[in-house]
Amino acid sequence: MKTPIIDLHCDLLSYLNRPNSDINNTDDIGCAIPYLKQGNVKLQVMAIFAATEAQSHQKGIEQSKIFQSISSNNADLYHFGKDHLENFDQKENIGIxxxxxxxxxxxxxxxxxxxxxxxxxxxxxxVGNLFYIGLTHHLENRFGGGNFSKAGLKDDGKSLLDYLHNKQIAVDFSHTSDALAYGILDYISKKNINIPILASHSNYRQIFDHPRNLPDDIAKEIISRQGLIGLNLFVRL
Incomplete structure (x- = not known):
């Protein structure tokens, strides 16, 4: 029996936001539906992504509409909710x-x-419900520093954390600078903010020294707060 897979991150929505894209095109993207089925993925988290640029919010809104459409109109997919927690790994279609x-x-x-x-x-x-929000990507923005930045948590980032209090939307550490990661942990502790935390797609810096990977102290803190860490899998050439 195949092991059921829960994948915390894929780029299918940003791909589908491009012209002439196809949810089943295995030549274009590795998380096309046939690959998800072949890999026995039973729960797939789909990231709404936009680079930090002018009118970036438009891409986010467009991708949320794409999610709404594919969760309603594709027989291979269904919108995952708490009522699907029991026996979801035995379903034929994929929760998203x-x-x-x-x-x-x-x-x-x-x-x-x-x-x-x-x-x-x-x-x-x-989208119905949002699993998590990452404040940044590779670079710095108004909320804080991305993984190739040295910036920490900014005032707008603090306002976002305040806004997320008790909303049961997790904060993602997979593209934070170290300074931003420490800033988030410190701020939610000092302000007693109720926000789940996770790293949706990260590896460990002690194994491979790269800014995208988690230092041990941040990884241990995520674990101690009952957060999730999803690993990046890759083929070594």
Whole structure:
């Protein structure tokens, strides 16, 4: 019997946001539906992603609509909810959840933050429920520092953490700078903010020294707070 797979991150939504894309095209993307079925994926988290650039929130909203469409109109997929927790690994089709990779996907650098939160609520309405939000991607934005940055938690990042209190939306550490990771942990502890934490797709820096990988102290802190760590799998050439 194949082991059922829960995958915490894929880029299918940003791919489907491109012209002439196809959810079943295995030549274009490794998380096409036939590959998910072949790999016995039973729960797939799909990231809404936008780079930090002008009008980045538009891509986030567009991808949330794509998620809404594929979860309703594709027989191979269903929108995963708490009522599916029992025996979901025995289902023939694939449960899907949405996440946000880079908070720029709901608020670009020029928008008022209040408008950004309106965009976020619109995205949540479209996708039904949001599993997690990553504040940054590779680079720095208004919320904090990405993994190739030295910046920490900024004021807008603190406001976002305040906004997420008690909403049961996790914060993702997979693209944070170390300074941002420490800043998030420190802020939610000092302010007693109720936010789950995870690293959706990260490896360990002690094994391979790269800014995308987790230092031991951050990994241990995520584990001690009952968070999840999803690994990147790769083929060694």
């Amino acid at each position: 959840l949405a996440s946000l990779e880079n908070a720029s996907a709901f608020c670009d650098e020029e928008q008022p933050l209040t408008k950004g939160f309106e965009n976020l609520e619109r995205i949540i309405d479209n």
